[in-house]
Amino acid sequence: MDTHLLENKIYLLSLDVDKTFLEESDNFSKTLNLLPENDRNKIQKYRNLDDQYRKLCSKLLQFYGISKITGMRLNKIIFKANQLGKPYLDNGRRVEFNMSTGISNVVMALYAAPDFHKIRPIGVDIIDLDEINSLEDIELLHDSFHEKEIILLESLTNIEEARQYACLFWTLKESYSKMLGSGLSTTLADLDYSSVPLPKNNKVYATSMHIKGRDCIVYIKQSTESNCLISVCIWSDNINPEVSELAIKISEVSDYLRTH
Numbered sequence: 001m002d003t004h005l006l007e008n009k010i011y012l013l014s015l016d017v018d019k020t021f022l023e024e025s026d027n028f029s030k031t032l033n034l035l036p037e038n039d040r041n042k043i044q045k046y047r048n049l050d051d052q053y054r055k056l057c058s059k060l061l062q063f064y065g066i067s068k069i070t071g072m073r074l075n076k077i078i079f080k081a082n083q084l085g086k087p088y089l090d091n092g093r094r095v096e097f098n099m100s101t102g103i104s105n106v107v108m109a110l111y112a113a114p115d116f117h118k119i120r121p122i123g124v125d126i127i128d129l130d131e132i133n134s135l136e137d138i139e140l141l142h143d144s145f146h147e148k149e150i151i152l153l154e155s156l157t158n159i160e161e162a163r164q165y166a167c168l169f170w171t172l173k174e175s176y177s178k179m180l181g182s183g184l185s186t187t188l189a190d191l192d193y194s195s196v197p198l199p200k201n202n203k204v205y206a207t208s209m210h211i212k213g214r215d216c217i218v219y220i221k222q223s224t225e226s227n228c229l230i231s232v233c234i235w236s237d238n239i240n241p242e243v244s245e246l247a248i249k250i251s252e253v254s255d256y257l258r259t260h
């Protein structure tokens, strides 16, 4: 990814939370020290080491993605967050992004708008397919599903398929609510994704949808390698961006951040 700000494009960046790398010599503290002090402090507050690794990877990817796409140097990047915690780039407003943390991967979706008038909010979510493990897990989410989604789930005789659909609906709802920035305070049962098929073969499936008065494009991908589903939602409004996927290694991110 050498070109800065390829316009009207969505970048879907994923970074493997590589424990082996982070536990090697002092790689954890070296990469942690690449971040501003307030981020370092937040990461170190997590008691569980795995959570520290995930949050570290998420922040590294956030700085890396913005710097790579915009060409901004790290010390020029300023992040702020809306009232409900959705982070945004305070300077360089042509880029919208969102982050999600999975068990072994963190992802970032970025949209580089052609001009300031075409900026569109974006949301991303990653769900590990084991997170919804049984019929009881599906039942717990009952109130978040749309009646048409419930009809579809109840029609499935194969539990494995039902689990995958439940994960699909859940991640699509999260990415929509993260696009809005309202998070889970959105009424999830109002969102109907019963027409979205399960994605296959690691390919990104895209479809336009009219969701609660908004024209959106949803993108969904299943990664068989990391056993997860990733969904992206963008408020489309006459735009039709393509997705470019990039899998990045933590060593590459830390080398880049060290020199920018």
Ligand SMILES: CC(C)(COP(=O)(O)OP(=O)(O)OC[C@H]1O[C@@H](n2cnc3c(N)ncnc32)[C@H](O)[C@@H]1OP(=O)(O)O)[C@@H](O)C(=O)NCCC(=O)NCCS
Residues within 6 Å of the ligand: 055, 058, 059, 084, 085, 086, 087, 098, 099, 100, 101, 102, 123, 124, 125, 126, 174, 177, 178, 179, 180, 181, 182, 183, 184, 185
């Ligand atoms: C946004 C939200 C759905 C994230 O849920 P999640 O599945 O636990 O987390 P994910 O890994 O998918 O996403 C986390 C990332 O989303 C981003 N994010 C945080 N708040 C967000 C919001 N309101 N909208 C969009 N994105 C948000 C951040 O980058 C965050 O990463 P960080 O925790 O490393 O800063 C959830 O936190 C939420 O509903 N927040 C709304 C505010 C709220 O109700 N807060 C009460 C918390 S006590």
